[in-house]
Amino acid sequence: MNGNYNGYIQYLVSKNVPLRIIDKTRGILEQSDDIKALLKDKSLSENEKKSALKGRLPQEMLTFAINVYKNGDEAHIKEIFDAYYTHCISKQGCVKATVRYVTPLTTKQQSDMENFIRDRFNTSRVNIEYRKDPEIVGGFVLQVGDFVYDKSFRTGLKLMREKLVSKASSADGNALQKDSETTKVNSSDIISVLRSEVDDFRIDSKSAETGYIQRIGDGIAIVEGLSHVMYGELLEFETGVRGIVQNIERNSCGVVLLGDDYGLTEGSAVSRTKKRAGVGVGEALLGRVVDALGSPIDGLGYIEAVDYFPIEREAPGVIDRKPVTVPLQTGILAIDSMFPIGRGQRELIIGDRQTGKTSIAIDTIINQKDKDVICVYVAIGQKSSTVAKVVNTLKAHNAMSYSIVVSASASEPAPFQYIAPYSGTAMAEYFVSKGKDVLIIYDDLSKHAVAYRAMSLLLHRPPGREAYPGDVFYLHSRLLERSCRLDDEHGGGSLTALPIIETLAGDVSAYIPTNVISITDGQIYLESELFFAGVRPAVNVGLSVSRVGGSAQTKAVKKLAGTLRIDLAQFKEMEVFTQFSSELDPATSEMLNHGHMLTEILKQPLCKPYSHYEQVIVLFASTGGYLKDMPLDKVRDFRQGIVEYIKTYYPDIIREIEDKKQLSDELSLKLEKAVKEYLG
Numbered sequence: 127m128n129g130n131y132n133g134y135i136q137y138l139v140s141k142n143v144p145l146r147i148i149d150k151t152r153g154i155l156e157q158s159d160d161i162k163a164l165l166k167d168k169s170l171s172e173n174e175k176k177s178a179l180k181g182r183l184p185q186e187m188l189t190f191a192i193n194v195y196k197n198g199d200e201a202h203i204k205e206i207f208d209a210y211y212t213h214c215i216s217k218q219g220c221v222k223a224t225v226r227y228v229t230p231l232t233t234k235q236q237s238d239m240e241n242f243i244r245d246r247f248n249t250s251r252v253n254i255e256y257r258k259d260p261e262i263v264g265g266f267v268l269q270v271g272d273f274v275y276d277k278s279f280r281t282g283l284k285l286m287r288e289k290l291v292s293k294a295s296s297a298d299g300n301a302l303q304k305d306s307e308t309t310k311v312n313s314s315d316i317i318s319v320l321r322s323e324v325d326d327f328r329i330d331s332k333s334a335e336t337g338y339i340q341r342i343g344d345g346i347a348i349v350e351g352l353s354h355v356m357y358g359e360l361l362e363f364e365t366g367v368r369g370i371v372q373n374i375e376r377n378s379c380g381v382v383l384l385g386d387d388y389g390l391t392e393g394s395a396v397s398r399t400k401k402r403a404g405v406g407v408g409e410a411l412l413g414r415v416v417d418a419l420g421s422p423i424d425g426l427g428y429i430e431a432v433d434y435f436p437i438e439r440e441a442p443g444v445i446d447r448k449p450v451t452v453p454l455q456t457g458i459l460a461i462d463s464m465f466p467i468g469r470g471q472r473e474l475i476i477g478d479r480q481t482g483k484t485s486i487a488i489d490t491i492i493n494q495k496d497k498d499v500i501c502v503y504v505a506i507g508q509k510s511s512t513v514a515k516v517v518n519t520l521k522a523h524n525a526m527s528y529s530i531v532v533s534a535s536a537s538e539p540a541p542f543q544y545i546a547p548y549s550g551t552a553m554a555e556y557f558v559s560k561g562k563d564v565l566i567i568y569d570d571l572s573k574h575a576v577a578y579r580a581m582s583l584l585l586h587r588p589p590g591r592e593a594y595p596g597d598v599f600y601l602h603s604r605l606l607e608r609s610c611r612l613d614d615e616h617g618g619g620s621l622t623a624l625p626i627i628e629t630l631a632g633d634v635s636a637y638i639p640t641n642v643i644s645i646t647d648g649q650i651y652l653e654s655e656l657f658f659a660g661v662r663p664a665v666n667v668g669l670s671v672s673r674v675g676g677s678a679q680t681k682a683v684k685k686l687a688g689t690l691r692i693d694l695a696q697f698k699e700m701e702v703f704t705q706f707s708s709e710l711d712p713a714t715s716e717m718l719n720h721g722h723m724l725t726e727i728l729k730q731p732l733c734k735p736y737s738h739y740e741q742v743i744v745l746f747a748s749t750g751g752y753l754k755d756m757p758l759d760k761v762r763d764f765r766q767g768i769v770e771y772i773k774t775y776y777p778d779i780i781r782e783i784e785d786k787k788q789l790s791d792e793l794s795l796k797l798e799k800a801v802k803e804y805l806g
Contacts, residue, residue, distance in 0.1 A: 134194065134206050135213060143186050145214055148207055149354035151187045153400055155203065157436075158182075165195035172196075212246065223252065226259035226267040226278075243270060274336045274397070336397045339363075340378060342390055345539045346584045347381045349396050355379050358438050360399045365389040369396075370403045370541070373585050380585045382541040384419060402438060405549045406431025407556035412500070415517055415531040418546040420553070423533065424517075435556055437548035441607035448613040450647075453678045454565065454622050457493030457735020458486060460665045460728040463687035463745060464694075465650055468678025469499075469563050470611025470620040474642055476627045476634060477652030482663055483626045485732055486650065487567040488516060490624065492523045493735035494565060500557045501529040502566040504550035506543050507573030510535045523733060536573075540584075543577035551608055551621075558612065558619035566609070570626035571602055575638045592637050599641050606645050634669065648672040662729060667694045680738065681788035686745040690724065697721025716754075723753050726761040739783040740769050746789075746797050752805065764804075771804045772797075 138148075154161060164170070164178055176188050183191060194200055223243055225231070231239065236254070243252045259267070264279035337351030347369060349361070359371045361381055367390070373380030381396070384403075405420035408431045415424035422429050450468035467473045475483045491501045503520075505513045513533045520526045530553055534546035547568045554564040568574070575598055582595040590596050602625075609623035625646065627639050632654065634643070643649055648671045657664035676684045700717055704710060710718070727748045730736070736744070744765055747753060756764060772779055779796050786793075 131202060131206055135210050137190060138210050139213065141186055145211065146354050147184045147186055148210060150356060151184055152207055153356060154183060157401065165191055223254045223268060223270045225254055225256050226262055227256065228260055228262060228264050336395050339390060339392055339394045339396060341392065342387055344584050345383045345387065345541060347383060348378050349381050350378045352379060352398060355398060358402050360401055360403045362397050362399055363390055364395045382581055384541055402436040404434050404436040405552050407435045407553050408432035411530045411553055412528060413526045415533060418532065418534045418542040418549050420549060433556060435552040437545055437552045439555065439608065442610055442612060446612055446616050447610045450611055450674050451677050453680060455493060455738060456490040458489055458663055458730055459736055459741050459744060460663055461650060462741055463683060464667060464691040465648060465670050465672040466678040467672065468674045469622050471674050471678065472606050472609050472623040472646040473672060474625050474627060474646040474649035476629060476639060476649050478629050478632055478654045481652040481654055481657045483652060484569055486663055487569060487624055487626065488519055489733060489735050491520060491529060492525050492733060495525060498563065500562055500564045502532065502550050502554045502564065503529060504532045504547050504568050506534055506546050506568065506570060507536045507577065519733065540577040540580045543574060544581055547574055547605055551605060554621055558621050559617060561617040561619045563620045565622045568625040570628050571642060572628040572638055575601065594637060602642055603645050647674055661725060667691055668698065682742045682783060683745065685789050686742065686749055690749060694721060694724055722758055723761060724748060726758050727765060739780045742783050743769055743772055747801050752801050768801060768804050772800050776800050
């Protein structure tokens with residue numbers, strides 16, 4: 127290694143940089159292309175780079191990383207880090223090593239092994255323990271501290287199996303694309319693949335950092351020996367099951383298993399993957415039902431991913447965003463007129479069980495047909511039959527072609543329910559990165575919080591209010607903050623979130639509901655009493671709000687719905703106040719009649735979203751006083767009939783509404799004429 131590299135090592139030695147910081151930096155530089163692009167940018171000064179990278183790279187490594195890229199030595203950064211590892215290990219004095227073998231090593235092989243360790247770890251003292259281990263089949267495994275050099279037959283066979291499975295899956299996927307009836311790979315192809323793999327079989331020395339299970343049970347493993355592991359890192363157990371690091375203690379880490387713990391016992395080996403948990407993403411996900419790990423569960427075959435997105439990702443900064451001004455119409459008149467949702471907004475749907483929360487979300491997905499919006503529905507802790515019903519509804523309305531369903535059902539372990547919304551968001555962010563608008567629904571975050579609580583208690587985290595851990599607010603805030611509308615420099619895509627929260631007996635002041643209300647940009651509160659009274663959607667106009675407001679409405683709807691919410695709120699108060707009165711003055715009677723009419727006009731059947739022009743026509747007729755003397759049992763027929771009448775006899779009105787999205791005086795006169803004609 128030349129003097130320049132020695133200078134880098136001396137710098138790290140002088141700063142006494144911990145190995146965990148080195149490992150963290152290595153992982154960030156391997157995974158983040160935008161950070162590497164910043165470091166290579168010669169137009170930025172050193173101070174500008176430090177400012178841009180603050181919080182994204184460890185503080186101790188900022189100057190080091192900037193100088194390496196400034197001098198064009200980034201290709202040798204792994205070599206520099208390895209040399210620094212060697213230096214740190216050599217300071218520990220005598221190096222202890224363990225060699226596991228099947229066939230005893232000869233004297234010469236033992237001597238070569240000692241010389242290798244001396245050279246690799248720059249030490250003069252080596253203490254090697256030789257241990258027979260028939261389980262590795264053949265070859266040997268050398269372990270020095272947390273680092274393992276695996277040259278065993280078992281690992282070689284495992285790698286060969288992974289290659290064969292990958293090739294078979296790829297071939298199976300290609301066969302399914304070419305011919306839906308052809309689901310078997312040609313047997314001669316399998317034989318040729320097997321022959322080539324056996325001919326090419328060799329046992330490469332593989333370096334890895336490993337630890338051992340200290341305790342395992344209830345889907346949680348306590349692992350010792352991984353001194354440089356990162357929070358949220360994906361670990362691989364010797365049975366092939368993977369897990370995510372959730373706790374980091376002084377001498378161990380807590381890992382949640384993403385699969386069955388069958389075959390794992392105390393002492394089983396665990397190795398680092400040095401990458402964060404993530405899912406495969408791509409256009410092939412559209413129209414599919416997948417689990418929390420992105421694997422298909424709809425029986426339609428292999429999904430070919432074009433990229434890998436980490437499930438946990440930093441939310442875009444304020445500078446990268448732009449205001450929410452483009453409507454995302456739900457097709458539900460009561461919501462689009464009074465509590466509009468914009469692309470990039472986070473609007474909470476909250477209410478007791480069986481009040482129509484999921485129905486609003488499904489109607490919103492159905493209404494995005496032909497609007498160039500990708501939809502992701504995440505089912506957390508739902509019954510599998512409920513998820514199947516949702517999928518069938520979407521298929522019946524041709525909505526699956528632009529939708530992805532992510533399911534972590536109630537029968538699945540808590541870790542799957544915990545990562546499901548993050549996985550769904552990662553899939554959505556792939557499309558956002560392509561400049562597309564995406565809608566994501568989390569159904570529901572109450573069960574998500576319960577799954578996280580169960581997982582945290584098993585990890586022995588201290589419980590707080592209602593037994594939830596102290597970071598349960600951060601659990602949802604880091605998820606929902608990823609929803610936004612990006613500016614044009616960052617692609618101009620948007621991610622709109624509709625989280626769902628289930629309340630108990632209408633208690634919106636409970637812990638989880640208040641947390642999510644404070645994170646979101648408004649809430650649609652569904653009331654049980656209204657639902658059972660036949661008002662559907664059962665939206666409570668007093669407790670519901672959209673903090674984006676008219677910014678996310680078309681000018682036509684904004685103009686017509688201006689006083690709608692106030693009128694309904696006054697009606698609700700007056701209805702309660704006068705329920706025991708026998709005689710009412712004309713003004714009060716008129717207000718009550720108008721309120722009853724508005725309540726009736728806002729009732730809407732399931733899976734029948736209104737288009738924009740239908741909403742404008744119905745609002746114009748109902749808020750303009752044209753239905754003042756109409757009996758309530760005739761309102762529903764009028765609502766359907768007026769739209770059909772205008773569609774048949776005045777199609778130019780519909781074209782103008784859809785083209786201009788605003789209500790001019792001339793258009794108002796045309797609508798007035800059409801309504802009066804229909805009423806006779």
